[in-house]
Amino acid sequence: MTARTSAESPRGIPEATVARLPLYLRALTALSERGTTVCSSEALASAAGVNSAMLRKDLSHLGSYGTRGVGYDVANLRYQISREIGLTQDRNVAVVGLGNLGQALANYAGFRSRGFRVVSLLDADPRLFGMTVADLQVRPVAELEAVVAELDVAIGVVATPAEAAQEVTDRLVAAGVASILNFAPTVLSVPEGVDVRKVDLSIELQILAFHEQRRSPSYAPTISTTPAARGAVAVQEEGR
């Protein structure tokens, strides 16, 4: 999922755990809004949709914030996870590419509420320059370097067509952005130390389609070790 090769972060929190911390945070927020002040690992795990043993092991990587025989203090645990992820400090985000998806991202309320401020919108299309989206004016992508420097952009969201994604990424990285969220359907290559996460909508659908096919009654295995079943490729495979 990420360019990071090591499976562990410096202090020793496994990647798999890091990926679940936001889940726990969301579950804790929901519990808190319902007035719950203390919860067991069982309750929290069920709210987050994971196994309770896994939850306890994940949390143990952060420290011992629970009380045996009682459970976890919701408010405290929420704070501890927030701090661990680094949400106690706001981070500035620039969105590059304001097609349908880019505009939706710019308007996405879930960012702001979690400490991410969209501070700049950039696009290559002159027709979009000056257009207002989510209270921000779209600026030319030519100003990317200036924007990153002036507005202290920490995270770049790439929502451009696939063709432009690599160049935009290169420029973001050169300007000092070390965290990139990529929505373009392409593989980005970045230097060591830069973190790329990708979200690919059509890939998710294709994975669903795969399982869908397995369920369908019309599905019958077509690949086997018998030559007859190999069909069309037999020519290539067995030709001399």
Place this chain on the structure above:
Amino acid sequence: MTARTSAESPRGIPEATVARLPLYLRALTALSERGTTVCSSEALASAAGVNSAMLRKDLSHLGSYGTRGVGYDVANLRYQISREIGLTQDRNVAVVGLGNLGQALANYAGFRSRGFRVVSLLDADPRLFGMTVADLQVRPVAELEAVVAELDVAIGVVATPAEAAQEVTDRLVAAGVASILNFAPTVLSVPEGVDVRKVDLSIELQILAFHEQRRSPSYAPTISTTPAARGAVAVQEEGR
């Protein structure tokens, strides 16, 4: 990532492999458009951003479609992967929830080009009824069951607010939809046999933020085994 518990699909293709097949497909399409007819595992792996040994192992799960000493026939391999994923047959998709994100999804060109047809748009807000998005009229979510039956919907995309997501999902499942792509920031519970995949934008950003914090020079470890470093929680932890 998915509700599926077993790591292997019926015929024995590991989940991790399934998740990479669409990547290979995209790389093959790119090669094909460049006029390449044959490619080595090394070349294809580099285009897909993975290790070549892993690629060969992944492909070996589908069958023996390569030729030793030569490589893979691009067109044939492309077809084989398409067939394995089930892209040779189009699938109908319904999008529920037409906020910013839902509209962007309805317009997303990457769906259609990969054999996914968005055939219906549903929302609960009467102000959106009849509005045209991507050549489709938005219909009331009350008609969900009718739409699923009439249009043979195979995949449901949930892009509603978190509060409505579970109810919409329940209705989709009851209507016979067994594949769900969830964009709402909530955990969906579904019966056995239903496949849910989730895409959570703010979680991706939070994971980036975590690594970002580890890079930042102001970062200093605050958790340790020494009581003094535990700070604020000492009260709860050590109190009687």
Place this chain on the structure above:
DNA sequence: CTCGGTTTGTTCCTGCGTTCACAAACTCCT
């Protein structure tokens, strides 16, 4: 036909992630 060069398919191995199971620790009741 044979031999060297190339590339796949597969085997082995290492390491991570997940789950089970239990000891340690805390609360509450008597």
Place this chain on the structure above:
DNA sequence: AGGAGTTTGTGAACGCAGGAACAAACCGAG
């Protein structure tokens, strides 16, 4: 104060994923 009941934190076991390395298979040259 003591014991029963709960719940956390963790040690151990197991399974899967990823990578290295090699044998099998193919092509082309001589």
